[in-house]
Amino acid sequence: MRRIALAAVAASGLTVMLAGTALSDETDWGAYEVGDKRSGYTYAATETRSIQDDDFENPAMLWVDTGQELWDTVEGEAGKACASCHDDAAVSMAEVGAIYPVYYEPRGKLINIEQRINLCRTENMKAKAWKWESRELLSMTAFVRNQARGRPVAVKIDGPAAPFYEKGKEFYYQRRGQLDMACKNCHEDNAGNMIRANLLSQGQSNGFPTYRLKWQKVGSLHRRFRGCNSQVRATPYKAGSDEYVNLELFLADRGRGLPVETPAVRN
């Protein structure tokens, strides 16, 4: 199943390349465009897209490979690896990347993949939580989400998740910082327009963790949030904060139906 999805993604990538560099609104973006939703892939330069299209060229695959190694590594006092409970990630983690963040009853709030990984570590493996943005946590998150590559994003926003979704939505439309800008000003009202030398995208989250050429490494969605907030001269929230996890759910729903691309490559 995963191989088929991958082949489909690769094939659509090829079509895009064959279509040439003149990108008009009529460009057929294949799986990267669902209704009026467009992946950041469709706003990326041809060279950037071709790096993502080829797993051997995509530097983020190094993180995915590290994640695979860590999956099988025994750590903590319980003497367990991820694989001890979850066995083959291709099977057990096939959906996770498409449905997180989720409402987590014991905490009465949402958790995202990074937080689920650390919960498993501290509670089941009796190992230390990984630090946010550490090589380990990025690698495991990228590896887990990569198992869902090609699957359409399909988060749950009703039931107990509903109030958190609403908070995420509120964040998205709230102006902030000295520049007094909301997420929507750039990513809803101006996707496809140039902001000086940069092309604004819809700000979709389906490719995270993402290899950003600017960072020269893989980074989390929350790192990107912090960057955006700082750019409008606002005080960012902490990575892993409730505010950002709620926003993460709102964004996932906003990109509902787009395929998980992790690990994507972006500017």
Added chain:
Amino acid sequence: MVAWQSLGVLRALICGAGIAALFATGAAAEEFVAFKIVDNESIAKSLTGKPGDPARGREVAINRKQGNCLACHKLPIPEQPFHGEIGPDLSTAGSTYSAGELRLRIVNPKIVNPDTFMPAFYRPFGLHRVSKDFQGKTILTAEQVEDVVAYLTTLK
């Protein structure tokens, strides 16, 4: 040794805070100038009481840390390769708007259009979660606002 080092750190911190405070005072010395909005349409009088300098205004419009007007607007500044596509083309802004109308639109364009993307370049209050470095400060000084107004009025 350890105590001495921490004393050093402490001193550095105090010095640092002193410098920061000095800067803060420096910025605050550029006191917020009150102005009068006429009919929600314009600010007729110069914020500084003097006309601005159009050449300096052009520089402010280019500077990414100051006006950065080019982020969103097209301007007749051919040596700069990238002009944004978010706001209107300002190539003839001086014929479209009076100096007072331009001044209001730079000071606080939300008075004219509450939903605009454009920041208020001269409003240090009423904002959400402004980061420490920018708290209580305007994006442009009163003088810079006047320089940009002077520049834009030359665009006919």
